Amino acid sequence: MRRRFFAFLVWAVCLLVTCTASAAAMVTDVNWGVDKFNVLRMVVDLSENARYTVDIANDRELQIKVSGGLGPKVIRRGTIKSDLAKSFSVDRDQAGVVVRVPMTKKVERPDVKSFILKKDGSTGRPPRIVVDVSTNKVKNASMKYGATSVRRPVIRPSQGPSTPVGNRVNFATTGGLKGKRITIDPGHGGSDPGAIGPKGNKEKTSSLLIANYLKSYLTSAGALVSMTRTSDKDVYGPYASAKNELQARVDVSTRNRADAFVSIHHNANNNRSIGGIATYYFPKSGYDYKLGNAIQKKMAAASKLRNLGTQQANFYVVKRSYMPAVLLEVGFLSNYREEQLISSAWFQKTIAKAVFDGLKEYFGG
Template identity: 35%
Template sequence: MKGILCRLFIVVCCAIGFWGMNFGSCQAAPSHKVESFHYKSYKDGDRDWLKIEIGLSRDNLEYEVSDNPDKPNQLLVLMKNTKPGEIKKNIGLDRKIARYMTVREKNKNDLQIMIATDGDLATHEYKVYTVEKDKKTRKPYRLVIEIAGDEGKPVDTKPVPDIPEDELMDSVAGHTIVLDPGHGGTDNGASGPSLLREKDVTLSISLEAARILRENGARVLMTRFTDVDVFGPVATDKQELQARVDVARRDPSVEMFVSVHCNAFTNSEANGTGTYFYPHSSRDAMLAQYIQNEMVHSTGLRDRGITSARFYVLRNSRVPATLVETAFITNPYEESMLANVRCQYTMAKAICRGINNYFRDTLR
């Protein structure tokens, strides 16, 4: 009898201990709490920006960024496991870039920030990221939201009459295209023997391509207009790449995503131009081939062909997408080409011709 009672006592104790462990594991982690709020307007070159900083009680915030499908001027940021603290529920902003911000608790544990911009969110560049606590300036761990006043360049809807004949594209008018200049900000990309930086070349080529496409009536969105990180300076690789993909996802009218890069290899003799795609459908390969054909024809570089690849921006694109490796920045001759403004223009024009040919032949 004593043995039975003893075994029963052990079983009960184990059950209580197991229940206690599970109970403890189900307890919510300590909540984040909003402790401060600040915003300011500033200029970056000729562009106006609004910067919002939300100070928090602890680090490692999890958050999600999205737009409101029913109201295209609203940016939504969901802060996981966060309490509002003393922050106001309705806050007026600069009224030029964004009119106001609202704060509301959602699902009892989360906090949703809504920012109403002055126009369609698709026409604004924005970044959302976190910044570590700074003891020197006494600034807490912060969630930072930066919003630009506009796209940086006007959007043309019709071809202008004085376009040079060799820049005329007859099939891009009315189409929406995303151009993604590779790398930028804290990420230089690859460098050449003369220290030419990939991020500078890709931006120059992309800006020139955007100009040509816009002058022919296309609507062009860019993942970046200047030397910046698209997500923010403290992003993980995945966050940075997803931020580029999100530029296309935010606008349902986007029909194409083109990422511009320079190739690199340890052997400086590696050379040529190549284009990559992920086979969501036959159109991804078609787009890559059209651009590859024009790049080879225009530059005279070795034809490395088109290749299926699992690059993040290609795999996660919802529209036909391609990544162009214009030339090898690690090859001395091709680096000199990439540094030459005229060659950059030639490559930009080739990319545009490939895009134009894709629309011409697939939408007949």
């Protein structure tokens, strides 16, 4: 009995060691991006969370050191198109993996910021180390001293044309679609694929296709359409923080003085049997629900998907945009049947037409 217990103990310890070893972090990819403020962003994808340090050697070389292994598919040498660097390298060293970025300018410690992005279960994005380098002193100074501030416009619904008066911004809610300014936001894009279905269909692809169909319906009816993106691109910049990326989309609607904002997404769930269609809004005024409900009714009827209703949510883009705004979750990409639908041109057009009909009803046309 005792001997058997000992054998069990040895087996259990071996199992534990094996598990720990297999769970050791690994660098699986290295990417870079440059945003519109010329901030160079290095992104190190990991299999698991890992310890890391960021150093600047001799004011000239950025070094990201990661405790962990090096994945077999990682590119070891790469070029960078930036004012700050032209190339990077990835190598093993005693402690793990080191990413080196020789800088073309002197870089100091305050120029570098780093953080870890947690694994995102809903989009399948791995944990990542993000390192931003910026020698743009003007921008840093203004951020530090609060010289720039974002002022949210006062919400004043009106019956008339959408004309901003001073700090006030009006949005029209009646009079038909003609002349109405509508911002369409195809979810995700560029470095962010969004949800990915079991067959590999990406949320960023079908959200843009639906957006394009919707744009053509609206334009034909005389509406003035602005898009947050028209191609497979990030709106703010590659690998941006979620806040920067989403605010950039809100900014498009503010700049265009939109009367309505429509963000197009697909849902995903670990349970592949879950499906349905839903619309989300944030009640900034009574018009958010009114817009959402009009669109949701049309989408549910046209798609014949399970009607998950018009629901209140805290999503950034619907909350932070000043005009009535909705975020559509058009089916579940994680559901086999719905993935097939979502990737078909017929369904994309049907949804676009339903959203168009909802907007038409909302504006009383």
